[in-house]
Structures are given as structure tokens and as C-alpha cells.
Amino acid sequence: MSMVRFLGSAVVSVGLTLALGGCFTSGEMARVVQQPKTPAVRTISSFSEALRCMDTLLWTHGKHDIYITANGLPDATGRVAGGTKEMLITAVSRMSETSNAFRFVDFEPALDDVNALYWMIGVQPNFRAPSYYIRGAITQLDDNVVSEAAGAGLSLPKLDIGVSADQVVSMVSVDLNVGELVTRQIIPGMSASNTLAVVSSGRGADTGGVIGKAGLSFNISLNRSEGLHQGVRTLVELSTIEVLGKLTRVPYWQCLGIDQTNPAFMAEARGWFDGMAPSERVTFTQRALSAQGYYDGPVNGQLDQRTAEAVGRFQADSDLIATGRIDFDLYQRLLAKPPGQGGASPARLQSVSNAGGEGLPRAQPSPSRLDLLLSSDRGPAPRYRAGEALVVRMQPTADGFVYCYYRDAAGTVSRIFPNRFQPDAFVEAGRQVEIPPGVQKPFNLRMDRPNAEETVACVLSHDEIGVRIPEAFKSEDLQPIPGAALDDVINAFATAKGSDARAKRLTVKVLPGTLAQGE
Numbered sequence: 001m002s003m004v005r006f007l008g009s010a011v012v013s014v015g016l017t018l019a020l021g022g023c024f025t026s027g028e029m030a031r032v033v034q035q036p037k038t039p040a041v042r043t044i045s046s047f048s049e050a051l052r053c054m055d056t057l058l059w060t061h062g063k064h065d066i067y068i069t070a071n072g073l074p075d076a077t078g079r080v081a082g083g084t085k086e087m088l089i090t091a092v093s094r095m096s097e098t099s100n101a102f103r104f105v106d107f108e109p110a111l112d113d114v115n116a117l118y119w120m121i122g123v124q125p126n127f128r129a130p131s132y133y134i135r136g137a138i139t140q141l142d143d144n145v146v147s148e149a150a151g152a153g154l155s156l157p158k159l160d161i162g163v164s165a166d167q168v169v170s171m172v173s174v175d176l177n178v179g180e181l182v183t184r185q186i187i188p189g190m191s192a193s194n195t196l197a198v199v200s201s202g203r204g205a206d207t208g209g210v211i212g213k214a215g216l217s218f219n220i221s222l223n224r225s226e227g228l229h230q231g232v233r234t235l236v237e238l239s240t241i242e243v244l245g246k247l248t249r250v251p252y253w254q255c256l257g258i259d260q261t262n263p264a265f266m267a268e269a270r271g272w273f274d275g276m277a278p279s280e281r282v283t284f285t286q287r288a289l290s291a292q293g294y295y296d297g298p299v300n301g302q303l304d305q306r307t308a309e310a311v312g313r314f315q316a317d318s319d320l321i322a323t324g325r326i327d328f329d330l331y332q333r334l335l336a337k338p339p340g341q342g343g344a345s346p347a348r349l350q351s352v353s354n355a356g357g358e359g360l361p362r363a364q365p366s367p368s369r370l371d372l373l374l375s376s377d378r379g380p381a382p383r384y385r386a387g388e389a390l391v392v393r394m395q396p397t398a399d400g401f402v403y404c405y406y407r408d409a410a411g412t413v414s415r416i417f418p419n420r421f422q423p424d425a426f427v428e429a430g431r432q433v434e435i436p437p438g439v440q441k442p443f444n445l446r447m448d449r450p451n452a453e454e455t456v457a458c459v460l461s462h463d464e465i466g467v468r469i470p471e472a473f474k475s476e477d478l479q480p481i482p483g484a485a486l487d488d489v490i491n492a493f494a495t496a497k498g499s500d501a502r503a504k505r506l507t508v509k510v511l512p513g514t515l516a517q518g519e
Contacts, residue, residue, distance in 0.1 A: 047234060047237040047238055047241065048094070048237075050237070050238075050241055050255040050256055051091060051094040051095045051237060051241065051255075052094065052095075052097075053254070053255035054095040054241055054244075054245065054250075054252060054255050055094065055095045055096060055097055055098050055099050055101070056098065056099070057250050057251070057252070057254065057255060058095065058096070058099040058101035058248060058250060059098050059099035059101070061248070061250045062287075062399075063099060063101045063248045063250065064099055064100045064101050065100055065101075065103055065426065065464075066101060066102050066103070066131065066132070066247075066248070067102075067103045067105055067129070067130040067131050067132075067423075067424065068092070068102055068103070068104060068105070068130050068131070068132045068133065068134060068244075069104065069105040069106070069130040069132075069133050069134075069181070070085060070088055070089075070104075070133055070134040070135065071085070071133075071135070072084055072085035072088075073085065073087075073088060073136045073137055073138060073174065073176075073236065074137050074138070075137065075138045084138065084232065084236060087232070087233050087236045087237070088134065088236055088240060089104055089106075091236060091237045091240040091241075092104050092240060092244070095240075095241070095244070101244075101248070102244065105129070105130040129181070129420070129423035130181050130423075131180070131181060131423060131424045132178055132179065132180060132181060132187075132247065133178070133179055133181045134176060134177070134178055134240075134243065135176070135177055135179060135186075136174065136175050136176035136177060136239070137174070137175060138172065138173070138174055138232060139173050139174065139175045139193075140171060140172060140173035140195065170197075170198045171195055171196070171197055171198070172195070172196050172198060172231055172232060172235065173193065173194065173195040173196075173235070174192075174193075174194055174232065174235040174236055174239050175191070175192070175193045175239075176191065176192045176193075176239040176240065176242075176243045177190060177191045177243070178190035178191075178243050178244075178246075178247050181423075182420070182421050182422075182423065183438075187247070189246060189271070190243055190246050190247055191243065191246075192238070192239040192240075192242035192243045192246075193239075194211060194213070194235050194238050194239050194242075195211070195212070195235075196210070196211050196231045196234060196235050197210045197211075198231050211234075211235075211238065213238075213256070213258075238256075241255065241256070246268075249272050250335075251265075251269070251335045251336065253265045254336075260332070260335075260336045266332070269328075269331070269332055269335055270328060272331075273328050273331045273332075278303075279301035279302075279430055280301070280430070280431075281326050281331070282301045282302060282303045282307065282326060283299060283300075283301040283428075283429060283430045284331070284334070285307070285311060285326050285330065285331075285334065286298075286299045286300070286301075286307055286310075287299055288334040289307075289310045289311065289314055289334075292314070294310045294313055294314045295307065295310035297310075298397070299397075299398065299429055299430075300397060300429075300430065301429070301430040303326065308324035308325075309324065311323075311324050311325070311326060311330065312324040314330070314333075314334075315330060318333050320333065370396075370397070370398050370400065370460060370461075370462065370500065370502050371396070371397040371398070371460070371502060371504075372394060372395070372396050372397070372402070372458055372460040372502060372503075372504045373394065373395040373396075373397070373504075374392070374393075374394050374456070374458055374504040374505070374506045375392075375393045375394075375506065376390060376391060376392055376393060376506060376508070377390075377391035377393065377434075380506070381507070381509075382506070382508050382509070383508075383509045383510075383511055384447045384508065384509075384510055384511065385447065385450070385510065385511045386447050386448055386449060386450045386510060386511075387446065387447065387448075388446070388447050389441070389444045389445060389446045389447070390445040390446075390447065390454070390456075390508055391434055391435070391436070391441075391445075392404065392406075392416070392417075392434070392435040392445070392456050392458075392506065393432055393433070393434055393435075394417075394427075394432070394433055394435070394458050394504075395430065395431065395432040395433070396427050396428075396429055396430075396431075396460050397429055397430070398429045398460075398462070399426070399427075399428055399429050399462075400426070400427065400429075400460045400461055400462050401425040401426055401427075401460070401461050401462075401463065401464050401465065401466060402417060402418075402425055402426075402427050402433070402458055402459070402460050403415065403417065403418070403425060403458065403459045403465075403466050403493070404416050404417035404435060404456060404457070404458040404459075405456070405457050405458075405486060405489055405490075406445060406454070406455070406456050407454065407455045407456075407457070407486040408448075408449075408454055409448070409449040409452035409453065409454060409510070410449075411485070412480045413480065413481050413484045413485065413486050413489060414475075414477075414478055414479060414480055414481065415475065415477050415478070415481070416435055416445065416456075416477070416478060417433070417435050417458070418477065419435075419443075419477040419478055420477055420478070421436070421437055421442045421443070422435070422437055425464065425466060426464075443478060447508075447510045449510060450510055450511065450512050451510060451511070451512045452510045453507060453508070453509055453510065454507075454508040454509075454510065455486060455505055455506070455507055455508065456505065456506040456508065457486055457489075457490055457503055457504070457505045457506075458503065458504055458506075459490060459493045459501050459502070459503045460501065460502050460503075460504075461493070461499065461500055461501040461502075462500055463498060463499075463500070465493055465496050465498075465499055465501055466493075468496045468497060468498075469489075469492040469493060469496055470492055472484070473488075473489050473492050490503050
């Protein structure tokens with residue numbers, strides 16, 4: 001048979017005056033021995049508004065339910081005792097209140113212990129494996145980098161007058177990076193490195209800070225009693241905005257008050273554009289123009305006449321040359337004008353993310369647009385010999401959740417997607433996914449029985465419907481589902497509450513004979 005094969009508050013002390021006779025004197029007031037030196041304040045930093053702006057920006061771009069984790073941001077300097085992981089979680093939470101853009105998975109074991117992650121996937125049916133992890137540290141803390149002092153005095157026979165002022169500047173830095181959890185690869189360009197110059201003045205013990213970014217300076221107001229720790233929170237928030245903005249490819253610089261024409265961020269947007277495949281550029285443009293009322297056709301990644309006409313209308317309305325072609329100027333203008341801002345008619349928001357779920361109500365594509373292209377490395381009607389391995393290729397025509405199952409010649413059914421190596425069921429429209437992934441396949445779908453027939457079935461839904469099917473069909477990935485028939489599994493998706501699922505099947509024929517040794 002053809003089964004899956006692995007390769008491998010402060011505390012206040014209050015004293016009460018006691019009567020020597022062993023009783024309280026009637027009406028005597030409590031005497032305060034000690035009061036808190038630091039007044040209670042709300043945890044509001046200089047980037048609180050920017051986090052709210054990111055929440056709105058992520059929602060307007062349709063980003064939601066992207067699962068991430070982190071094991072904290074250690075202090076590589078050994079001199080800052082702060083809860084940096086909680087700071088990070090708070091920042092992520094604030095930029096996801098409305099959009100539900102990010103879901104933080106509090107996975108405590110060391111991220112290097114991938115076996116622990118696989119164990120969680122296997123024994124906890126509701127555990128959602130994160131797709132990405134954030135790593136970083138407080139990488140620099142230099143006290144008294146710059147110290148300035150000035151003084152003057154005047155001495156008279158009966159009077160001495162003296163004045164003095166001093167200013168101390170210290171530097172603290174935070175670095176963040178984003179990596180793929182399963183492959184443990186740090187994603188190139190998904191990084192942020194920010195330094196805060198903490199300025200302490202002797203006049204009234206004032207504390208402030210300055211962050212330099214892309215030729216601009218952010219003046220930071222710090223709580224003088226917290227100083228350094230509040231500065232670290234500020235850096236964590238800024239760096240989180242930056243790395244997650246890069247991960248989702250949304251113009252996060254807008255939330256920092258940086259102009260769209262800033263050379264540094266124009267270059268970043270250019271890199272995003274150049275790194276997109278032609279079909280991805282078309283898909284992005286179709287979604288953005290559809291949200292702004294210029295386009296009402298299918299989001300299929302094809303630059304047809306309908307799409308070109310919509311592009312031309314937008315270009316003409318945006319003072320661009322109406323060529324009907326998708327170029328960087330068009331892409332940059334669409335980034336600067338997210339869905340819901342401008343357009344020929346009221347905005348219609350559609351999902352544009354690499355994750356699914358619901359935040360605020362969204363207009364969903366009509367059911368007729370929901371479809372799935374299912375093929376293999378040998379086309380839509382593949383033929384293999386025993387000993388050869390199958391590679392499944394699936395591509396949804398609309399953003400949605402995909403679940404794929406494999407039935408071998410003996411009738412045994414296993415879930416092959418999502419799996420521990422591809423843990424996110426959400427797939428963007430037009431993106432082709434290979435199962436198994438990568439060049440070095442982490443598992444194989446190998447043909448074992450000559451002259452037999454195998455089947456792959458994939459289900460696509462706008463909603464994460466896989467969590468609502470019967471528990472009997474929620475077996476561990478890449479393992480047989482006891483007593484399950486493929487038709488029963490597919491029917492479970494079709495009959496689930498609120499289902500709009502569509503299923504596609506791929507029949508795999510195994511030829512007579514076996515693969516000769518060495519072939």
C-alpha cells in the first residue's frame with residue numbers, strides 16, 4: 001500500500017498608631033509610614049497610536065489570523081530586567097484588536113525543540129501550530145555615552161551664587177527577526193534594528209529619548225521614574241510594527257507618520273514588487289481595485305481585458321499614465337491608498353491575507369468563485385509505477401482554508417494537508433502549494449501496489465471548517481484515520497454547520513510492474 005513515509009502595583013507599608021493600653025484610641029487616624037515613590041500610570045507609550053493605526057491598516061488589507069510565537073527577547077547585555085516577552089505580546093495584541101491579524105501562540109518549550117511542537121500537534125487537537133516565530137534581543141546598552149556639564153559661579157564679599165546643569169545620554173538597542181517555525185529559517189529582510197538615545201537632564205531629572213529612522217527623528221517622552229524600561233517597551237513596539245509590517249507587506253510606515261515618498265521605504269516597496277511573480281501582481285491589483293470599486297471581475301491572477309480596463313481607469317483617476325499595465329507606480333499608489341479610501345464606488349473589502357478567519361464583517365466572494373485546481377507533478381491525470389513518489393499540487397481560486405486527504409490502494413485514509421511541515425491550512429488565491437513541500441521532501445507519498453488506483457481529495461472553504469468536523473476525522477496528520485472512508489470525510493465537511501466547502505479529487509493510477517532498482 002502507499003502510505004506516508006518519513007525521511008527522517010507597588011507594596012505600601014502603613015503603620016497604625018497603637019494605644020499603649022492595648023486598644024485603639026477612638027477616631028485616631030492612620031499614620032502613613034511610607035508611600036509609593038512612583039505614581040500609577042497607564043501603560044501608554046509613544047507608539048500606542050501607531051499600534052492602533054496598524055490594527056486598522058491590517059484590517060483594510062484583509063490580514064487576519066496569522067499564527068506567530070516567540071520565546072521572549074533576552075537581554076544580551078545582562079543589565080535590563082524587564083518582561084520583554086509580555087511587552088511583545090501586548091504590542092501584537094494591540095495591533096490585532098479589530099483586525100485579528102495575528103494570533104500569538106504561547107508555546108513555552110524551547111523553539112529548538114521541534115519534537116515538542118510535533119507532540120503538541122499530535123495530542124492536542126485544538127492546538128494551532130504557529131507558522132512564524134519572532135526572535136530578538138536587547139543587543140546594546142551603553143551608559144553615559146555622551147555626558148555634558150556646565151557650571152558658573154559668582155563670589156561676592158557677602159554672597160556666593162552658583163548654577164550648574166548636566167545632561168547624560170545613554171544608548172539602548174533592540175533587534176528583531178522573523179523566521180519560519182518548521183524550517184527554522186530566518187526570512188531575509190524581515191528584520192528591525194532600532195536604537196534609542198535616552199537623554200537625562202539634571203534640571204528636574206527630566207528624561208526623554210530620540211530614535212533615528214530613515215533620516216527622521218522620533219522624539220520619545222519617557223516616564224522619568226521608569227526611564228530605561230519604558231524606553232525598551234518603546235523599542236519593542238516600534239520593532240514589532242516594523243517586522244510584522246514587512247511580513248504582511250503592508251505600508252507600515254504610514255502609521256509612523258513617514259511619507260510614502262521617503263527613499264528608504266520606496267526602496268522597500270520596490271523590493272516587494274520585484275519579488276512578486278507576475279500572477280501575484282495581478283492578484284494584488286485585482287483585489288485592491290475590487291475593494292475600491294474599479295473592478296468587479298474574478299480575482300484569478302490573469303491580466304485580461306477586464307482587468308486592464310480597470311487598471312486604466314484607476315491610473316487616469318490617480319494622475320498616472322493610463323496604460324492598463326501593472327507597474328511599480330501603480331503598485332505604490334495602491335499601497336498608499338488602501339482598500340476603502342477613494343474609488344469610483346463604495347469600497348467592498350475582500351480578504352487579502354495569508355491567513356483566514358473573521359475580524360470585522362467582511363464582504364466575502366460569492367460561492368461561485370470558490371474553486372480549487374488539483375493536479376500533480378505529472379499533470380491532472382497522473383500515472384506512476386510502484387516505488388515512485390507522488391507530489392500533489394493544489395491552487396485555490398479564492399482565499400480559503402484547504403484540507404487534503406490521501407486514500408491508498410488498501411482504502412486507508414490520511415490527512416496530508418495541513419501537516420506538521422505545512423501547519424497553516426489557509427492558502428491565498430492563486431498560490432500553488434506542493435504536498436510534500438520543498439526540494440528535500442520531509443515525507444513521501446510513495447506508490448506501493450502495482451496496477452492499483454490511489455485518490456487525493458482536497459476541500460476548500462472560506463471558513464476554518466476543519467475545526468467543526470466530527471472528532472473521529474481529526475486524527476493526527478500523516479497517520480491513518482481509524483475506520484474512515486474518504487467519502488465519509490468529504491461528506492463531514494459538506495454537512496458541517498455553515499459549510500460552503502467545495503471538494504476536488506485527483507485519481508492516481510499505478511501502472512503494472514515496479515520501478516527498476518537504480519531508476
